[in-house]
Amino acid sequence: xxxxxIEDERNDIDLMNRxxxxxxxxxxxxxxxxxxxxxxxxxxxxxxxxxxxxxEKSGYELAHQxxxxxxxxxxxxxxxxxTTRDIEDIREADFxxxxxxxxxxxxxxxxxxxxxx
Amino acid sequence: xxxxxxxxSLLFKISFRVILVxxxxxxxxxxxxxxxxxxxxxxxxxxxxxLPSQLVESGLVRLVSLSDTNALRSLVGDEVQELILSNSxxxxxxxxxxxxxQLDVYNISFLESNWFSExxxxxxxxxxxxxxxxxxxxxxxxxxxxQDEFYLYVQSDTSTVELxxxxxxxxxxxxxxxxxxxxxxxxVLFFQRTVFGRLNATINTLQNVEQGDLRARxxxxxxxxxxxxxxxxxxxxxxxxxxVFATLEQRIEDRTQEAEEARQQAEQANEAKSIFLSxxxxxxRTPLNTVIAFSSSMLTVPDMYNGKSLDxxxxxxxxxxxxxxxxxxxxxxxxxxxSKIEAGKLTLNRRAVDLVDTFNxxxxxxxxxxxxxxxxxxxxxxxKLPPIWADPLRIRQILLNLxxxxxxxxxxxxxxxxxxxxxxxxxxxxxxxxxxxxxxMLDSIFDRFxxxxxxxxxxxxxxxxxxxxxxxxxxxxxxxxxxxxxxGSTFSFSLPLATDEQxxxxxxxxxxxxxxxxxxxxxxxxxxxxxxxxIIARSSSARITIRNIFEEExxxxxxxxxxxxxxxxxxxxxxxxxxxxxxxxxxxxxxxxALKSNxxxxxxxxxxxxxxxxxxxxxxxxxxxxxxxxxxxxxLKQITKLFAEQSLEGLN
Numbered sequence: 074x075x076x077x078x079i080e081d082e083r084n085d086i087d088l089m090n091r092x093x094x095x096x097x098x099x100x101x102x103x104x105x106x107x108x109x110x111x112x113x114x115x116x117x118x119x120x121x122x123x124x125x126x127x128x129e130k131s132g133y134e135l136a137h138q139x140x141x142x143x144x145x146x147x148x149x150x151x152x153x154x155x156t157t158r159d160i161e162d163i164r165e166a167d168f169x170x171x172x173x174x175x176x177x178x179x180x181x182x183x184x185x186x187x188x189x190x
Numbered sequence: 191x192x193x194x195x196x197x198x199s200l201l202f203k204i205s206f207r208v209i210l211v212x213x214x215x216x217x218x219x220x221x222x223x224x225x226x227x228x229x230x231x232x233x234x235x236x237x238x239x240x241l242p243s244q245l246v247e248s249g250l251v252r253l254v255s256l257s258d259t260n261a262l263r264s265l266v267g268d269e270v271q272e273l274i275l276s277n278s279x280x281x282x283x284x285x286x287x288x289x290x291x292q293l294d295v296y297n298i299s300f301l302e303s304n305w306f307s308e309x310x311x312x313x314x315x316x317x318x319x320x321x322x323x324x325x326x327x328x329x330x331x332x333x334x335x336x337q338d339e340f341y342l343y344v345q346s347d348t349s350t351v352e353l354x355x356x357x358x359x360x361x362x363x364x365x366x367x368x369x370x371x372x373x374x375x376x377x378v379l380f381f382q383r384t385v386f387g388r389l390n391a392t393i394n395t396l397q398n399v400e401q402g403d404l405r406a407r408x409x410x411x412x413x414x415x416x417x418x419x420x421x422x423x424x425x426x427x428x429x430x431x432x433x434v435f436a437t438l439e440q441r442i443e444d445r446t447q448e449a450e451e452a453r454q455q456a457e458q459a460n461e462a463k464s465i466f467l468s469x470x471x472x473x474x475r476t477p478l479n480t481v482i483a484f485s486s487s488m489l490t491v492p493d494m495y496n497g498k499s500l501d502x503x504x505x506x507x508x509x510x511x512x513x514x515x516x517x518x519x520x521x522x523x524x525x526x527x528x529s530k531i532e533a534g535k536l537t538l539n540r541r542a543v544d545l546v547d548t549f550n551x552x553x554x555x556x557x558x559x560x561x562x563x564x565x566x567x568x569x570x571x572x573x574k575l576p577p578i579w580a581d582p583l584r585i586r587q588i589l590l591n592l593x594x595x596x597x598x599x600x601x602x603x604x605x606x607x608x609x610x611x612x613x614x615x616x617x618x619x620x621x622x623x624x625x626x627x628x629x630x631m632l633d634s635i636f637d638r639f640x641x642x643x644x645x646x647x648x649x650x651x652x653x654x655x656x657x658x659x660x661x662x663x664x665x666x667x668x669x670x671x672x673x674x675x676x677x678g679s680t681f682s683f684s685l686p687l688a689t690d691e692q693x694x695x696x697x698x699x700x701x702x703x704x705x706x707x708x709x710x711x712x713x714x715x716x717x718x719x720x721x722x723x724x725i726i727a728r729s730s731s732a733r734i735t736i737r738n739i740f741e742e743e744x745x746x747x748x749x750x751x752x753x754x755x756x757x758x759x760x761x762x763x764x765x766x767x768x769x770x771x772x773x774x775x776x777x778x779x780x781x782x783x784a785l786k787s788n789x790x791x792x793x794x795x796x797x798x799x800x801x802x803x804x805x806x807x808x809x810x811x812x813x814x815x816x817x818x819x820x821x822x823x824x825x826l827k828q829i830t831k832l833f834a835e836q837s838l839e840g841l842n
Binding site: 074088091092094095118119125145147153154155157158169170173174175176179187188 | 468471472475476477478479480481482483484486487490491493494515519523526530535536537731732735736738739771799801817818819820821822823824825
């Protein structure tokens with residue numbers, strides 16, 4: 074499976090890369106909204122988005138755009154935004170899962186294992 | 191007009207009394223004067239009746255002259271009705287009415303012998319009445335030259351006098367009446383104008399003021415008498431009232447505005463605080479992710495490090511880093527929760543839930559807290575509970591807090607999580623066999639940052655019990671504690687059973703967003719039956735994943751790989767449904783078709799998972815097609831929905 078991870082924090086990108094090196098799936102990274110459209114194509118099976126990009130909550134807008142372009146694959150939000158309002162916004166943006174930072178690799182794994190690929 | 195008000199009015203009272211006094215005076219004065227007048231009139235009449243006899247007595251007139259009627263008449267006047275001279279034998283010698291002369295007998299009572307005596311006066315005047323009416327007469331006795339007696343009778347009728355008297359009385363009464371009326375008129379008009387009119391104007395103005403019109407004033411104060419002064423004072427008083435009110439109103443307006451501004455400021459400050467807190471939370475969590483994720487990976491995912499495990503000497507310190515990261519995270523979460531609760535912004539997401547899942551989740555997490563302590567974790571709750579009205583996430587939070595406290599403060603023994611129904615409520619308790627809490631501290635234990643001092647103190651945030659207590663309160667419950675020093679402590683609270691309405695509401699569509707993080711976990715409601723399922727999948731990882739999805743729900747899972755095996759297996763078991771993972775090739779589709787053609791197995795529902803977009807015609811073969819990647823829970827949900835629809839159709 075091919076995963077697209079949209080994140081601007083260096084450490085988190087590093088962590089995700091290091092983890093995906095241990096599994097069979099492919100990971101590509103986009104660090105800004107612009108990069109997303111360059112790297113996104115029909116071969117991407119699942120998208121993980123950090124909502125807080127470059128000082129703004131751009132993840133919502135991105136999710137909305139993806140959904141409106143008929144992207145029906147799983148959308149996972151990985152974010153440190155944890156308030157009730159944020160959960161509401163995430164729900165409204167039509168994400169399927171939210172993983173709260175900080176998380177452990179094992180927790181991420183467990184989530185991904187619940188998917189049939 | 192003739193009502194109470196009239197009789198209450200001062201004008202009436204004054205007029206009434208004036209009239210009364212007038213009546214009194216007029217009566218007294220009138221009576222006195224009228225008596226005098228009447229007496230005079232009577233006297234005059236008497237005098238006129240006595241005149242002839244006096245004239246004779248005094249010698250001014252001789253008895254002989256009485257025979258001349260004309261002279262007689264001019265002497266006595268017209269009012270004399272009768273004048274008779276008679277002898278002592280009753281013979282009428284003279285009379286004003288000559289026809290009487292012929293009569294011998296004349297009924298003259300004065301001829302009674304004892305009427306006149308030596309002592310009696312020679313003249314008597316009497317008021318009397320006869321057939322014609324009321325009369326007055328005088329009888330006088332004279333002695334003649336030859337010692338014989340003569341009687342002179344003069345009679346006058348009183349009708350004139352009576353008329354006179356009556357006229358006097360009439361005049362008097364009319365005059366009195368006129369007096370009363372004019373007095374009344376004068377009193378009323380004068381008083382009305384000078385006193386009562388102005389008093390009423392004053393009263394009206396004051397009544398207007400009473401009703402709230404502070405602009406009312408008494409008009410036309412055109413003099414300086416007492417009433418004018420009263421009116422001026424009243425006007426001044428109203429003016430004062432008006433300005434006082436205006437000042438007060440202004441002040442109230444000002445204060446209200448101030449209060450409103452203060453309220454807005456407070457709200458803005460509150461809002462700013464919320465925003466600050468959530469920003470802070472985000473800012474703190476982001477670097478914490480690096481700490482926690484990397485330290486846990488070093489400990490638990492050697493694959494990320496070329497398969498190398500950490501040397502124990504490093505592992506120990508890395509673990510410390512990890513645990514402190516967890517502690518920091520716990521603190522951030524607790525602070526956020528507490529401030530949310532205090533600001534009234536934490537809302538419960540209460541549902542009708544079977545809390546056994548929550549208990550199980552808490553239990554398995556608590557196991558991880560044991561840290562090699564010789565403590566046993568004991569579950570004492572049934573396998574199934576009736577739906578409870580509560581927020582399962584928050585209940586988990588409370589129980590985790592209580593369980594971790596229990597583990598923390600117990601060196602050896604057990605921590606028991608118990609739940610059972612009592613009096614229509616679910617009573618939940620966490621009991622430990624730790625050191626217990628001294629009675630003196632029982633009250634303050636819920637205070638923030640208060641922790642019982644212990645020898646081997648492990649970290650806690652100190653906010654946990656505060657938050658747990660408040661969360662209980664938000665569930666309309668109360669966290670209670672029983673503790674015996676040296677034996678242990680039990681924390682307990684109770685929750686209400688869900689009502690039928692709440693249960694019905696729960697069965698509607700639930701939003702499927704899953705939250706996974708270090709401290710929270712939530713699942714979708716699972717189907718309530720246990721199924722027999724056959725899984726057909728080429729890829730072993732897919733098989734394992736799919737198997738796990740169903741086995742987590744305690745269903746019975748069987749596997750097969752190729753066509754013949756599958757048909758045989760399915761024919762033998764007749765499972766409730768079959769799950770087929772369509773790989774990249776078409777071989778799995780062949781299996782599906784084979785199953786649907788086989789008599790024994792054609793009615794078994796087939797759920798297919800595939801990566802392609804399936805067209806309508808190819809889709810008809812299977813009962814349910816789900817596109818990958820798909821989350822396990824969503825598969826379960828879709829299958830549940832499929833069965834629900836099928837049973838509805840079956841009913842139809």
